[in-house]
Amino acid sequence: MNKPSKAAGSGELERRLGLSDAVVIGLGSMIGAGIFGALAPAARAAGSGLLISLALAAVVAFCNAISSARLAALYPASGGTYVYGRERLGEFWGYLAGWGFVVGKTASCAAMALTVGSYVWPGQAHAVAVAAVVALTAVNYAGVQKSALLTRVIVAVVLAVLAAVAVASLTSSAASAGRLDVRDDATFGGVLQAAGLLFFAFAGYARVATLGEEVRDPRRTIPRGVAIALGIALVVYAVVAVSVLGVLGPQGLASAAAPLSDAARAAGAEWLAPAVRVGAAVAALGSLLALILGVSRTTLAMARDRHLPHGLAAVHPRFKVPHRAELAVGAVVAVVAATADVRAAIGFSSFGVLAYYAIANASAWTLTPEEGRPARAVPALGLVGCLVLAFALPLSSALCGAAVLAVGAAAYAVRRAVAARHP
Template sequence: MSSQTSLARRLSTTDAVHIGVGSMVGAGLFTAFAPAAAAAGALLLLALLVAAVVAFCNATSSAQLAAQYPTSGGTYVYGRERLGHWWGFIAGWGFVIGKTASCAAMAMTFAAYVVPGAWQRPVAIAAVIGLAAVNYHGVTRTARLARVLVAVILALLALTLVAVVAGTAPVHVGESGPVGWTGVTQAAALLFFAFAGYARIATMGEEVTDPRRTIPRAIVISFAVVVPLYGITGWVLLDRLGAPALAATEAPLRSAAETTPYAAWLGPVVIVAAAVAALGALLSLIAGVGRTALAMARERDLPTPLARVHPKYAVPHVAEVALAAIVSLLVLVVDLREVIGFSSFGVLTYYAVANAAALTQSGRDRLYPRPLQVVGLVGCIVLASTVPTESLIPGVAVLVAGMAGRAVVRRARG
């Protein structure tokens, strides 16, 4: 069998929904609300609404494009087909760097909840290696594990939110300093980090059955599950902790649990929920980044060995092993809050190209009205430009470095 054979179509709509929800439920719920509250203060829920609107527009663009181009690579492929090779590269590179950072963030979140500080980085690396091994042995195992993780996360999260509401009184929401529109958009950019999981469904377009029907349905269903969940969680945290206290904590749900009379048993529940959510997001992230790297390597925009598909397990095994190695290295050096902003910048770049590509579709390939893509494109540009400076500068630098590297390689090839 060829080392660059096609991937196998094994995922149903239900499988894809579980992977999408598992990708989204994790990051924002347990990490992103705190830095977002620091930026937006009492306007946190407005920032969440802005992030949700932009994410919804992006979701419809992704669904529309994935239905026409049901192959691995997501917007890397869509950008190449609709806008040209350079735009495809910008999208793919933005996704790879942003989601590689997300992998590190999820591994670190998992470790931060389950072990003391001295053990966190080794445990985070072990989580990366373990879940890369799961992905290596086939996407159907990824989907089965995603189902289990999603069920556990939702059950534990529901228990936590009910206990926090029942066990604590509302507080004055308060302010965390003067907040303007820039603070709201910066918070929205950070919260967007939590919504971006539906891209994982599009990047797995070569592995779903009946992709024209399955991909749009799975993206929209995943989004419909997650947006209300984030809204409720954000309201509970803001209402029970207040903006200043929420901004000051590194573990918002754990801090909320500690204010209740049930802290003795609710604290461990939150820890388990956070750990499982982080693992679920990391599992899907590894799958999504590996498949985008596969698509880019097929077009020689990344080293061609990354395009190899395992003859038995039908997964891009070289890409996933390389990803696990890079993420393990990042875990040793990154800061969690900064890497959230870096990830958001990369992924917002990816979705800006997706919206621009979707704007060019017409006829039977157009599933949603063009104004949604216009709002999505403008929203991505605005949010990407307002991520915190400590994330924006390295994000721009790495994006430009990738473009320069591609230009040098293309010139060398003649």
């Protein structure tokens, strides 16, 4: 199939990102607020089966990552699965992937901004959230290299905090007391639901794929960057989960309001609690930065094809970024963060991301060996895994996600009908 073309006059982005940038952007997207907040609800669902849920989420994420990386190498353009679905499955499926990503991740942006506010200044969470959105939008506006540099700092801080919590927990007397017990409290449905919730913590491994137009040597850089970032994140998550379970136990983790802070206190490292608080805020900033990057690039791609206002397809002549798309995304996120508490939208975000990657896996299935198709089992397992985890989420999240996708599909149908009447 033909490579995607850019709309005339929309401008081109500049290839400035290397392998280390790709790895850091992937880590910045994954090693974020998810690991600070997803463990407790996942433990409530899975009980002592938490580590099994983590493994299931990792397997699905791995399949998605391989499929996305092979597609990104073939179609190194901004937009990610929006482009892959359009080119491999047809315009509608690409549009649906883009719609789910933009709407779901816009809600996630606001949720991450509010997370920053709740840690930095709980009494003024909305004001801090808006300030964070404005500041990070300005960073993104100044160029993707500036974003990659800030992401390096954020990743370093968060990894240091997670490492300190893990070491304190693993070496404490609470851990040696054997609190990582295995009880018969895990159910199959609970393990699946927890895997769906933990998938949110992995989401972002292929963020660099949405920046494909800004990556040097994308055929080599993107697959390697995605694989390395996912591998590092999996090791970090596994170590953190084992260490926290070791000091809190499944029941203690399930009831924890701030799992990593509680684990530090239980391990006798009270001094770590403020550092964890700072780490959570910094992690949320890193997630927000990467989310704004990804959403703006998908917005750019959809605007080029006029699924969104075509003016959003403009590329800044100096900074080589989709500046109008970034400003539009930043404005919408700031308004939502200022007026509503959207943390409940995380469930929908997980549903939207799983639907997005289901389309990516279906797209990868159509690749030929000459185009770099992965083993057939990879996209097949990824597709089935995404659908199973999406509908294993809490019913309200699944229904809300399905409704939003249906609204997007209806909007597409109306647009096509109008275009047919007025060619």
